[in-house]
Amino acid sequence: MLTYLIRRLFAVVVMLVVVMLAVFGIFFLIPKWTGVDPATMFAGKQADAQALEGIRQKLGLDDPILVQLFDFFKGILVGRDYVSAGDTLHCSAPCFGYSFKTEQAVWPILADRLPVTLGLAVGAAIIWLIIGLAAGVVSALRRGSIWDRAAMSLALGGVSLPIYFTGLLSLAIFSYGLGLVSNEYTPAEESFPQWFSGMILPWLTLAFLFGAMYARLTRATMLEVMGEDYIRTARAKGVREPVVIRKHAMRSTMTPIITLLGVDLGALMGGAILTETTFSLPGLGQAVLKAIGEKDLPLILGVTLITASAVVVANLIVDLLYGVIDPRVRLA
Numbered sequence: 001m002l003t004y005l006i007r008r009l010f011a012v013v014v015m016l017v018v019v020m021l022a023v024f025g026i027f028f029l030i031p032k033w034t035g036v037d038p039a040t041m042f043a044g045k046q047a048d049a050q051a052l053e054g055i056r057q058k059l060g061l062d063d064p065i066l067v068q069l070f071d072f073f074k075g076i077l078v079g080r081d082y083v084s085a086g087d088t089l090h091c092s093a094p095c096f097g098y099s100f101k102t103e104q105a106v107w108p109i110l111a112d113r114l115p116v117t118l119g120l121a122v123g124a125a126i127i128w129l130i131i132g133l134a135a136g137v138v139s140a141l142r143r144g145s146i147w148d149r150a151a152m153s154l155a156l157g158g159v160s161l162p163i164y165f166t167g168l169l170s171l172a173i174f175s176y177g178l179g180l181v182s183n184e185y186t187p188a189e190e191s192f193p194q195w196f197s198g199m200i201l202p203w204l205t206l207a208f209l210f211g212a213m214y215a216r217l218t219r220a221t222m223l224e225v226m227g228e229d230y231i232r233t234a235r236a237k238g239v240r241e242p243v244v245i246r247k248h249a250m251r252s253t254m255t256p257i258i259t260l261l262g263v264d265l266g267a268l269m270g271g272a273i274l275t276e277t278t279f280s281l282p283g284l285g286q287a288v289l290k291a292i293g294e295k296d297l298p299l300i301l302g303v304t305l306i307t308a309s310a311v312v313v314a315n316l317i318v319d320l321l322y323g324v325i326d327p328r329v330r331l332a
Helices: 002-033 038-043 049-059 065-077 106-141 146-160 163-177 192-225 229-236 241-268 273-278 284-294 297-325
Strands: 080-084 087-091
Touching (some): 002 065, 038 049, 106 192, 106 241, 106 273, 106 284, 106 297, 146 192, 163 192, 163 273, 192 273
Antiparallel strands (some): 080 087
């Protein structure tokens, strides 16, 4: 187990380095190859040549590519210094640079928005796992019943309907119509009840989409597992049906579910853009959407690295959980 963990941690480090190299290439090399000047994007088209040259020196854009790459990695790991008009600005690690529009360090901006996206992703994941697993298991055990057809029809609707439709519909009914829940976001540190009330509809909207996918996947996997030889052997030995389902069938069913959950949670950490936009949540999704419109490369770079890192770490956790969930998986 320890050897496997060390090997996987090494693979994670290598993958993160590859991701950082890819992001560096996309955001630092491609603009040069396409004739786009990051200094112009930073200062605006009206800036004169002297101002642009000062910005290039501040950002290190005139340095050799290897020096820029070293500064990029150094900034993320230990921070870096920027020199502007004779003043030295220290950007603490992880340093993703300074926003082209606000000229503020990117990481504090993202750190303020990260808890919003984290709360949205984790809360919705808990709901869609409970609903999706329960609906999928019951549908598989009662295959062909009215419950099975109703649950899968509802799941098909959840997969088919876009978030901006279900989100606006839920707002119109439960917030503006019935007034049951709030449609305004309040930070949890200010008022937890108001924060919870404001997150109910975003959670349910996101959970409706993902819960539908998990219900269909759980049903398909459960039907396949229930036909395996070890399930028939357990029944032949006289093991009670609830124990067969809980101890044998569910463990095998959970393997693809956990795999998908790791990918989904990692991706959501980059910002559930449609959900955050529909409910006006000040998360990473809103930040990256605004940054794309303003061509704010450092902010986009920061969200990209956070998303990639979240996916890599989530997959590491998933790999370690395999051996716990399914005893047939050996980590040695």
